[in-house]
Amino acid sequence: MAIALSIKNLEKTYDTGFQALKGIDLEVEQGDFFALLGPNGAGKSTTIGIICSLVNKSSGTVEIFGQDIDKNFSLAKKDLGVVPQEFNFSMFEKVIDIVATQAGFYGLTRSQALERSEHYLKKLGLWDKRNEKARFLSGGMKRRLMIVRALVHEPRLLILDEPTAGVDIELRRSMWEFMQEINDAGPTIILTTHYLEEAESLCRNIAIIDQGKIVKNTDMRSLLTQLSAETFILDTRNELEKAPVLENYSVKQIDSKCFEVEVEKDQNINNIFEQLNQKGIDIVSMRNKVNRLEELFVSLVENTSVSEKEDVKDGVSV
Amino acid sequence: MSWREKWIAFNTILSREIRRYMRIWLQTLLPPAITTGLYFVIFGNLIGSRIGEMGGFDYMEYIVPGLIMMAVITNSYANVVASFYNTKFQRHIEEMLVSPLPNYIILVGYILGGVSRGIIVGIIVTIMSLFFTDLSVDNIPITITVVFLTAILFSIFGFINAVFANSFDDISIVPTFILTPLTYLGGVFYSINMLPDFWRSVSMANPILYMVNTFRYGILGVSDINVTWAFIAIIVFIVGFFMFALHLLNSGRGIRS
Numbered sequence: 001m002a003i004a005l006s007i008k009n010l011e012k013t014y015d016t017g018f019q020a021l022k023g024i025d026l027e028v029e030q031g032d033f034f035a036l037l038g039p040n041g042a043g044k045s046t047t048i049g050i051i052c053s054l055v056n057k058s059s060g061t062v063e064i065f066g067q068d069i070d071k072n073f074s075l076a077k078k079d080l081g082v083v084p085q086e087f088n089f090s091m092f093e094k095v096i097d098i099v100a101t102q103a104g105f106y107g108l109t110r111s112q113a114l115e116r117s118e119h120y121l122k123k124l125g126l127w128d129k130r131n132e133k134a135r136f137l138s139g140g141m142k143r144r145l146m147i148v149r150a151l152v153h154e155p156r157l158l159i160l161d162e163p164t165a166g167v168d169i170e171l172r173r174s175m176w177e178f179m180q181e182i183n184d185a186g187p188t189i190i191l192t193t194h195y196l197e198e199a200e201s202l203c204r205n206i207a208i209i210d211q212g213k214i215v216k217n218t219d220m221r222s223l224l225t226q227l228s229a230e231t232f233i234l235d236t237r238n239e240l241e242k243a244p245v246l247e248n249y250s251v252k253q254i255d256s257k258c259f260e261v262e263v264e265k266d267q268n269i270n271n272i273f274e275q276l277n278q279k280g281i282d283i284v285s286m287r288n289k290v291n292r293l294e295e296l297f298v299s300l301v302e303n304t305s306v307s308e309k310e311d312v313k314d315g316v317s318v
Numbered sequence: 319m320s321w322r323e324k325w326i327a328f329n330t331i332l333s334r335e336i337r338r339y340m341r342i343w344l345q346t347l348l349p350p351a352i353t354t355g356l357y358f359v360i361f362g363n364l365i366g367s368r369i370g371e372m373g374g375f376d377y378m379e380y381i382v383p384g385l386i387m388m389a390v391i392t393n394s395y396a397n398v399v400a401s402f403y404n405t406k407f408q409r410h411i412e413e414m415l416v417s418p419l420p421n422y423i424i425l426v427g428y429i430l431g432g433v434s435r436g437i438i439v440g441i442i443v444t445i446m447s448l449f450f451t452d453l454s455v456d457n458i459p460i461t462i463t464v465v466f467l468t469a470i471l472f473s474i475f476g477f478i479n480a481v482f483a484n485s486f487d488d489i490s491i492v493p494t495f496i497l498t499p500l501t502y503l504g505g506v507f508y509s510i511n512m513l514p515d516f517w518r519s520v521s522m523a524n525p526i527l528y529m530v531n532t533f534r535y536g537i538l539g540v541s542d543i544n545v546t547w548a549f550i551a552i553i554v555f556i557v558g559f560f561m562f563a564l565h566l567l568n569s570g571r572g573i574r575s
Binding site: 014015049052053054055056074075077078082084086087088089090091092097101102104105106108109149 | 323
């Protein structure tokens with residue numbers, strides 16, 4: 001499988017002396033739907049900024065489909081599309097002009113640009129707004145406009161930096177479907193998001209970045225199997241005075257009609273229901289306490305913070 | 319990118335620039351016409367009739383080339399500084415930075431955007447001047463070339479100012495404290511031969527004097543300075559400042575962290 005993005009020993013130290021990236025290595029395969037996650041200030045945006053030439057790197061190499069962004073700048077950039085976190089289009093221009101102008105920057109003729117603009121604006125439900133000035137669009141529409149703009153030159157690698165931030169649930173779901181559709185058609189997608197549910201349902205592979213280092217880089221399935229325990233919340237039909245005692249399970253009462261059960265990786269859920277049946281307790285609904293990926297994410301990021309603190313305590317330069 | 323793609327990309331930047339100042343023509347094209355019209359009425363008609371001849375011409379005839387050149391200089395400069403700073407401020411410069419556009423195409427696109435506005439305003443002011451005086455052009459190639467080169471040079475200055483600017487205040491400092499005084503002292507309204515020797519020598523250090531006089535030479539056939547040297551100076555300035563602007567863009571000064 002070809003490599004869509006290859007990052008080697010990427011470092012970035014800002015003028016202030018802050019080291020945002022401490023030697024990152026990352027490979028994303030062609031056709032992948034890849035999640036790049038990390039807490040705020042972890043180095044995600046710096047990494048994306050360097051890939052897109054918005055940030056100057058201190059050292060290291062970045063290749064897009066084998067083309068070095070320093071040596072073969074134009075070839076590398078032709079295959080790249082970016083949806084940034086913040087709105088970065090002229091608020092005074094018309095929607096159609098913003099999209100067609102972007103196509104022009106990639107060398108598409110005006111007629112090709114207008115044809116593609118029409119296609120993608122229709123696809124993302126913005127065709128009716130084509131003659132509106134961008135500042136009159138709603139927040140969700142502005143986000144979709146940035147997606148259209150990133151797609152108009154039909155890149156092979158698409159970076160989506162929190163594309164659904166501030167978008168309502170219904171629209172977010174339709175955008176997920178659209179992103180999946182894009183990925184199914186061939187382009188590789190790298191997604192950063194704070195909605196871990198989004199990453200879990202869309203992405204096949206994942207890297208977690210924290211304090212300028214990659215702390216995990218694996219496929220989503222293997223990562224999720226690393227969860228040692230999951231917590232389920234169960235709602236009962238009748239009120240309970242106290243949490244039921246379940247053999248081999250840790251149970252905690254939340255309120256009179258609700259309690260949580262921790263299930264270890266080697267345990268099963270059937271056994272919980274057998275014990276509850278014997279006790280005559282009716283369960284009406286059941287759900288995860290938190291998103292599974294969220295649980296792992298928090299534990300990985302917490303681990304990094306602890307080891308960083310220990311390094312500092314031991315006098316190791318970090 | 320192939321040369322064809324680069325050509326399309328360049329045209330995209332240029333047409334966006336033209337679209338921008340045409341969209342706000344009330345702020346970009348109309349004010350210079352009104353201001354210069356007032357100059358013609360006040361300095362040309364009312365005061366000029368009492369001044370008499372200058373350099374062998376009516377005062378009105380004498381100041382027309384200078385006023386046209388002043389409009390070209392201020393508008394080519396203002397277009398690029400405002401447009402490029404806005405692009406930075408609204409962050410849509412990122413649209414170009416993420417694309418495969420080479421930096422020199424971005425630079426040339428913005429410069430020619432400024433040149434186009436400078437020339438359009440120059441034409442508007444020239445048409446205005448026809449209401450006040452008869453205008454004949456003594457040397458068409460020199461006239462056209464010097465306008466074009468001057469507009470290029472001041473568009474480059476505007477670009478450099480925009481790169482260094484960190485606020486809207488920064489884009490008005492250069493026009494207010496450098497460009498306007500140099501333009502007024504650059505022989506727009508008078509011949510430097512009227513000045514005492516010392517101030518005449520000081521005036522020779524003003525680059526705008528060379529452009530105004532070369533343009534005046536093209537239209538009236540008279541100049542206070544050597545036209546050949548003026549052309550050489552303008553071209554050297556263009557090459558030097560173009561390279562400097564390109565270096566700023568390549569290094570990411572003010573646009574990349």
